[in-house]
Amino acid sequence: MKIVVDENMPYVEPLFGALGEIIPVNGRTLTPEQVQDADVLLVRSVTRVNAALLDANPKLKFVGSATIGTDHVDLAYLAGRGIPFSNAPGCNATAVGEFAFIAMLELAARFNSPLKGKVVGIVGAGNTGSATAKCLEAYGIKVLLNDPIKAAEGDPRHFVSLETLLHQADIISLHVPITRTGEHKTLHLFDEARLMSLKPNTWLVNCCRGDVIDNQALIKVKQQWDDLKLVLDVWEGEPNPMPELVPFAEFATPHIAGYSLEGKARGTFMLYQKLCELLAIPVTKRLSELLPPFHFKAVELEQAPDEKALLQLARFVYDLRDDDAVFRNGFARSNGFDTMRKNHKHRREFSALALAYHGQSEVDWLSNLGFSGVGR
Numbered sequence: 001m002k003i004v005v006d007e008n009m010p011y012v013e014p015l016f017g018a019l020g021e022i023i024p025v026n027g028r029t030l031t032p033e034q035v036q037d038a039d040v041l042l043v044r045s046v047t048r049v050n051a052a053l054l055d056a057n058p059k060l061k062f063v064g065s066a067t068i069g070t071d072h073v074d075l076a077y078l079a080g081r082g083i084p085f086s087n088a089p090g091c092n093a094t095a096v097g098e099f100a101f102i103a104m105l106e107l108a109a110r111f112n113s114p115l116k117g118k119v120v121g122i123v124g125a126g127n128t129g130s131a132t133a134k135c136l137e138a139y140g141i142k143v144l145l146n147d148p149i150k151a152a153e154g155d156p157r158h159f160v161s162l163e164t165l166l167h168q169a170d171i172i173s174l175h176v177p178i179t180r181t182g183e184h185k186t187l188h189l190f191d192e193a194r195l196m197s198l199k200p201n202t203w204l205v206n207c208c209r210g211d212v213i214d215n216q217a218l219i220k221v222k223q224q225w226d227d228l229k230l231v232l233d234v235w236e237g238e239p240n241p242m243p244e245l246v247p248f249a250e251f252a253t254p255h256i257a258g259y260s261l262e263g264k265a266r267g268t269f270m271l272y273q274k275l276c277e278l279l280a281i282p283v284t285k286r287l288s289e290l291l292p293p294f295h296f297k298a299v300e301l302e303q304a305p306d307e308k309a310l311l312q313l314a315r316f317v318y319d320l321r322d323d324d325a326v327f328r329n330g331f332a333r334s335n336g337f338d339t340m341r342k343n344h345k346h347r348r349e350f351s352a353l354a355l356a357y358h359g360q361s362e363v364d365w366l367s368n369l370g371f372s373g374v375g376r
C-alpha cells in the first residue's frame with residue numbers, strides 16, 4: 001500500500017509505518033503525478049484536494065487531513081467518487097484555545113491593562129472557540145458567545161448577537177470556519193463597516209482563517225485607530241501576508257496557533273484510527289506513546305499566581321514572543337511563511353506542565369485551565 005503524506009505531518013512513521021510504504025511530499029506543491037498511484041493520501045491544510053489533483057488516480061482508498069478545517073478539500077468530489085475522507089475535528093482545539101488565551105495575557109502585560117475584568121467575545125463556539133472560553137472562564141473572565149448556527153441547533157449555552165458582542169466585548173476572538181456562501185458566510189465577516197464599529201481600545205484576535213477579516217480594510221482602519229490591538233495568526237493570501245499589515249499586529253505568527261505537539265499528534269493519530277477502521281484492522285498504537293517528556297518536570301508554587309505570575313507560567317509552556325520575533329524576521333523572505341511553519345518547534349500544551357502547591361482549593365482554577373498535577 002502506498003501512503004503519500006505531507007512531510008510536515010509528525011508521527012507518520014510510528015503510526016503508519018507497518019501499514020505500507022510511506023512517501024513524504026511537499027503538501028503545498030503536490031502534483032497529480034506524485035499522487036497518481038497512491039492508495040492513501042494524508043494532507044494538511046496547504047494541499048488543495050480536488051479533481052485536478054486526483055482525477056488521474058483510479059485506486060485511492062482514503063484521504064485524511066490532520067486538520068480541523070476542511071476548506072482545502074473538495075468534499076463533494078471525494079463523495080462523488082466514493083473515496084472515504086476524514087479530517088481531525090478538535091485535534092488542535094486546546095492548542096488554539098491556549099494560544100488565544102496566552103496572546104490575551106501578553107497583550108495585557110504589554111499595555112499594562114489587566115485581562116482580569118475584561119469581557120471577551122468569542123465568534124464561533126465550536127471546538128476552538130469553546131477551548132478558548134474554557135481557559136478564560138477558568139481564569140474568571142466573562143465570556144460572550146456568538147454562534148447563530150449552534151443557537152439555532154438548540155445548543156443550551158447562552159448566545160448573543162454579533163452586534164451585542166461587538167458592543168460589549170473588550171476583546172474579540174475569532175473561531176469560525178471560512179465559508180464563502182450562505183446565510184452565515186464568514187468571508188470578510190469583519191469587513192470595513194464592522195471593523196469601524198468596534199469599540200475604542202478593542203483587542204482583536206484571529207486564529208481561524210485570514211479572510212474572515214478583510215485585511216485591506218484592516219490596514220485602513222489601523223491607519224486611523226492605533227488603539228485597536230491585533231493578534232494575527234492567519235492572513236489573507238497565505239503564504240504571502242500583506243506586508244503593510246504585519247507591523248500593525250502586536251503579535252504576528254505564521255498560522256501556528258494549532259501547532260502544539262499534542263495537537264499534531266492527535267491529528268495524525270485520528271487519521272491512523274480512521275484508516276485502521278476502514279481496513280478493519282486493530283488499533284495497536286497509543287497516542288500517549290508518541291509524546292516526549294516535557295523539559296520541566298514540575299513547577300512548585302509558593303502562592304496562587306497573580307496575572308503576572310500566570311503569564312510567567314504560561315511562558316514556561318509557550319513563549320509567544322519567540323514566534324512573533326521569528327515571523328517579523330522571516331515572513332517577507334522567499335518561502336519564509338512555509339519555512340517557519342515547517343521548522344516550527346512545536347510547543348506543548350498546559351497539560352504538559354505539572355504544578356505543585358500546598359493549598360489545593362486556591363489553585364483549582366489552574367487545573368481547569370489545563371495544567372496537570374495541581375496540588376500535592
Ligand SMILES: NC(=O)C1=CN([C@@H]2O[C@H](COP(=O)(O)OP(=O)(O)OC[C@H]3O[C@@H](n4cnc5c(N)ncnc54)[C@H](O)[C@@H]3O)[C@@H](O)[C@H]2O)C=CC1
Binds near residue numbers: 068069089186
Ligand atoms: N490557526 C490555526 O492553526 C487553526 C485554525 N483553525 C480554523 O478554525 C476554524 C474553527 O475551528 P473549530 O472551532 O475546531 O471548528 P468547529 O467546526 O468546531 O466550530 C466552528 C463554529 O463556528 C460556527 N460558525 C460558523 N459560521 C459562523 C458565523 N457566521 N458566525 C458565528 N459562528 C459561526 C459554527 O456553528 C461552529 O460552531 C477551523 O475551521 C479552521 O479554519 C483550526 C485549527 C487550527
Ligand SMILES: O=C(O)C(=O)[C@H](O)COP(=O)(O)O
Binds near residue numbers: 008045046066070
Ligand atoms: O487544523 C486546521 O484547520 C489548521 O488550520 C491547522 O492547524 C493548520 O496546520 P497545517 O495543516 O497547515 O499544518
